[in-house]
Amino acid sequence: MDHKKKIFKPAYLVVLLLTMISYQIICERSIYPNVPFRMKIQDSILSNVMDPPYQYRIMEPVLGYSMQRVLSRFAHNPLKLHTFSYQIIMFFCLLGIYSQFYSFLKKFFSDQACVTGLLFLAVVIPLGISSFWQDGDYYTLFFYLVGLNLIFSNKDITCLL
Numbered sequence: 001m002d003h004k005k006k007i008f009k010p011a012y013l014v015v016l017l018l019t020m021i022s023y024q025i026i027c028e029r030s031i032y033p034n035v036p037f038r039m040k041i042q043d044s045i046l047s048n049v050m051d052p053p054y055q056y057r058i059m060e061p062v063l064g065y066s067m068q069r070v071l072s073r074f075a076h077n078p079l080k081l082h083t084f085s086y087q088i089i090m091f092f093c094l095l096g097i098y099s100q101f102y103s104f105l106k107k108f109f110s111d112q113a114c115v116t117g118l119l120f121l122a123v124v125i126p127l128g129i130s131s132f133w134q135d136g137d138y139y140t141l142f143f144y145l146v147g148l149n150l151i152f153s154n155k156d157i158t159c160l161l
Contacts, residue, residue: 014115015098022098023091025126026138031086034132035079041133042082060136063089068140086135093138097121100145107152 029106031038042061044050067085075081105114128137150156 009111011102011111011115011118012062014118015095018097018118019091019095020045022067022094022122022125023087026090026094026135027087027127027158029126029129030132030134031083031090035083035118038086039078039082054133057136059139060133063139064135090135090138093135093142094125096142097125097138097145100142102147 023088041050041054042064045054045058045061046065048055064082067089068081071081071085071088075084098118098121102114102118105117109117125138128134
């Protein structure tokens with residue numbers, strides 16, 4: 001049996017475990033506290049009355065509002081709806097971050113070194129929490145990692161030229 005064709009690798013379990021740990025820490029420190037104030041910030045950004053620089057950071061509230069619209073068929077409490085929407089988005093964002101970071105590291109290092117890199121990232125991510133409205137920073141990190149993977153896979157704009 002060729003080991004390179006394995007579908008499941010232990011590193012994927014590490015990715016999922018680190019995602020769940022980071023998700024729990026971020027939810028407790030960033031999403032759960034001050035939900036009414038988070039809702040007020042989201043509404044201010046979406047109605048274009050928020051002061052700079054937050055008035056330009058629309059990805060987070062647009063994603064949150066969109067998820068709330070989808071979930072509004074199942075829940076009617078606005079506080080729970082807001083919280084659950086951002087929890088879902090944060091889980092998949094963190095899963096994407098760890099998956100993309102593992103893919104990036106895998107281009108250069110062994111599985112053991114990649115897992116070590118994932119552990120270092122898992123230590124750094126909770127240290128970056130400085131407020132309860134910074135989920136957008138994790139979305140940015142995800143897109144940076146997608147970009148790095150595309151660049152190092154030669155799937156950027158230069159491959160079209």
